Amino acid sequence: MKKFINSPATVVDDYLHGLSSAHGAILEWDPENRVLQRRDPPSTPKVGLVGGGGSGCEPTHTGFVGHGMLDAAVPGQIFTSPVPSQIVAATRRAENGKGVLHVIKNFTGEVMNFGMAEEILYFEHLDLAQVIVNDDVSIADDGETAGRRGLGATVLVEKVAGAAAEEGMELHALTSLAESVVARSGTFGVGLSSCTSPARGKPVYDLAESEMDLGIGISGEPGRGAVPLLPARGIAALMVDEVLSDLSPATGAKVLMLVNGMGATPHQELYLMAGELEAAARAQGVAVERQLVGSFVTSLDQAGVAVTFLELTDELTRLWDAPVETAALRWGR
């Protein structure tokens, strides 16, 4: 294993130390409670947004703390959900008079630990709601699995709900908005390699030199199945088919497209894929109105790309365009 780390046991802490030292103006890391929070509380009361999950998917959620997105993030160990005490502490910090929304990616560990935190928080006087992000179209929702994973739509939910919260939207409406973003989103990912978690020190699984892995997640588990590698155009067509056949957007729909690198895919390949994906979507009658290209919901050092489409409304477009200032997403200020 070759990584820039001190030791497998301290990776997450050392990362959070570096992140908060680089972005000290906007966020703060509390190592005792293991909560990453906005440095300056919002100037007017707003619904608090808390996102959390296993580490290894950076910048999700830690890189999205700041104006226009999250109030706090709770990072777990690598590929391991945070524990209830962290979630409880983060929720108390994010509470600011208008309640708190938990953004939870649909993974068993996350759902169970957030669930335990809610049982504890039930006894406190705060309004609490949750949105479960489950945009992964590679998994059929037939009850035979843990259900669709939460992938790229996490960024979109946190951005859109973050903007609406900043505008003063109430918890109930905000929860519906967040749920509508999930419902209008679909994601499909393709991996070129496995990833190496520091504790284990070797790749989670093997993928032949001539193969790609379809329907990957974000915690190193193998995808739906390996198939022979295709040229970029073929991969893009396949990915767009997977998402659009599931999402069935209206004809002529306007969409936001997130082209997401898994951690080790370079800028050049991501934008190359963005071009192919946009063309494939256009060929299916879908108009890509907004694009975000970069590595946002990752799986350590995995090479791979996932595409997320969100069927836009004018309201969603407006909230997407609203100012944001976090470590990983910034515009408008």
Add this chain to the structure above:
Amino acid sequence: MKKFINSPATVVDDYLHGLSSAHGAILEWDPENRVLQRRDPPSTPKVGLVGGGGSGCEPTHTGFVGHGMLDAAVPGQIFTSPVPSQIVAATRRAENGKGVLHVIKNFTGEVMNFGMAEEILYFEHLDLAQVIVNDDVSIADDGETAGRRGLGATVLVEKVAGAAAEEGMELHALTSLAESVVARSGTFGVGLSSCTSPARGKPVYDLAESEMDLGIGISGEPGRGAVPLLPARGIAALMVDEVLSDLSPATGAKVLMLVNGMGATPHQELYLMAGELEAAARAQGVAVERQLVGSFVTSLDQAGVAVTFLELTDELTRLWDAPVETAALRWGR
């Protein structure tokens, strides 16, 4: 070789197509002349900034076209400098009444091809100046080599000079400013892997599983030498030593620190290294006032990190903080 590409021959074009489709509001790709240019010309006359070099180092320079940075970029083939005709065309587009500054990374191919372009442009009525970026402290400037390479300082020069140009600074002053950024900067890089160029299809060189490569550049050539891999803290100490012993900043100097990934290094490791590098710099009496962490001057899919320190002045800090809106750097608008 596993990459998201259509064919080795079309990688650069396909990338530029994707980039301009994703950022159509700010830039435009002219495939005929092979010039990437700002979509909207500046509202008032300003010095034009043109950056260019071999592809494979994305987002340099293509991701830096837009308000507050470059007016045009000329991408060559992978690891191969652009050709004079591109540079000539880009310079004519960037000219806007106040002359043009070429930002050139000090590589033989770049210097020679920009040199040939200048010979051609000599006969046109435009003021032309160049700044040669050579911040790589891993190479002694003893005449026995092609000289220090242009690395991370490229981003800093383009950002700072871009902001000053936007404010109306004249070509002569702008050139001095750009040169002062180069003189006040130093960079040292460490690689964990080689990279694979699409045309070749296999890594440029081999690095043992237990080794890291010191003093790497940005086009796949081996670094100064391989040594046993260290923990992140040890690597950071070594990198900071290399740069600061060369740069010799004033005691208590305020610096900007760029922590740059080489293409395949994930967000988590970059910020982890940022934390270690900041601590190592602080231990040497240097105050890190600004940080930029991400993959900005890359070498395809190489795993590695480089650090650049720029000794700040109040003026440089102000120009750094000024608004910028490009594909890869954006703040303040």
Add this chain to the structure above:
Amino acid sequence: MKTTIEPGLNRADLERWVTDFGRRIVDQHEALSDLDAFSGDADHGSNMERGLSSLLTVMAEWDPAGRPGDFLRDVGLHIVGSVGGSSGALYGTMFLRMARAVGDATVVTDDLLVAAFEGAAHGVIDRGKVRPGDKTMLDALGPAVEALRQGLANGASRSSALRTAAAAADAGREATADMVARRGKSSYARDRSRGVVDPGSASAAMLVRAAAATL
């Protein structure tokens, strides 16, 4: 057939059990992560190791005079707060439910022991929304609980019933190799999750084996 009434278990007995379980996890965590690598995310061993090794350290400082139920609760809270992931919530819930079943009794009688194990299994079912055959820790724990209950009901000694339970857990673990995962990260792999035993069932079998070795 043995007829002597064995005395109930006290806090020290339970501590020996949890200590033995913790040591097994620490010793074998790499093998557990390897199992998890087959169709999961390769971290079950490191998750459990993190929580159990720190538990072994802190447990040494707890008041040895406490009641069994308090001990089980503290173990549960420590696991919930340190393991993370699915197994943190699930093993934590198991111990919290055992604590609930034991209540403030000063010794854990055989009846209470059965109630505790049943509580643990139901905790997994509630928290995990899981059924037998879903290829999870329940497939080792469930048969063990049933074997323990029946053994004691049939008049076996506690230690003999626990040995039978451990054998049932081992058999349950082995049976998971042929199952297709319907819960947890392995479920994404569907049919391809068939072939090796479920890591959680392997750690759960260690829990029962540790009980047989110490109680």
Add this chain to the structure above:
Amino acid sequence: MKTTIEPGLNRADLERWVTDFGRRIVDQHEALSDLDAFSGDADHGSNMERGLSSLLTVMAEWDPAGRPGDFLRDVGLHIVGSVGGSSGALYGTMFLRMARAVGDATVVTDDLLVAAFEGAAHGVIDRGKVRPGDKTMLDALGPAVEALRQGLANGASRSSALRTAAAAADAGREATADMVARRGKSSYARDRSRGVVDPGSASAAMLVRAAAATL
């Protein structure tokens, strides 16, 4: 000793030469990139191949009636515009300087041929700020030019002098294996650039070898 005056070279002769050079590059570009991988960036072969293979295509459409100097200029411009990198500027400059030396002559006499080769070598020196021994293409081209000049001065036939020149270029190429690069990307590797021949000297030797084979 041969005394017949050989006729000068016309455009068609030069085209045969450049065609032969281009084919050698296309055939052996992978080996050239492999040499460049030793201490450079592994692209010399693909750079040259890109420029020369496209040159072979476009050259077929050029006016065959043009003058030798115009042909050499067009080759130079095509190389400058298509190869990129150091070698694009350097080979481009070579041909542009050859064109300059030949001027508007309708045939390239032996004297003009020597002047053209000398111009090419000086072009590399000017553009590359390079000296003999720096482990570059100059270390193949320089000795070849000198051998050609001396051979013709000593009364050798053009073809015999070119064969001597090609042998000198090959020897120059081989000598670069022991040199330490002081120019180009390999120079960053310093001492570690010693060990294999310089890729640019290998392609330059092909240029001379192609001349010996065709002129």
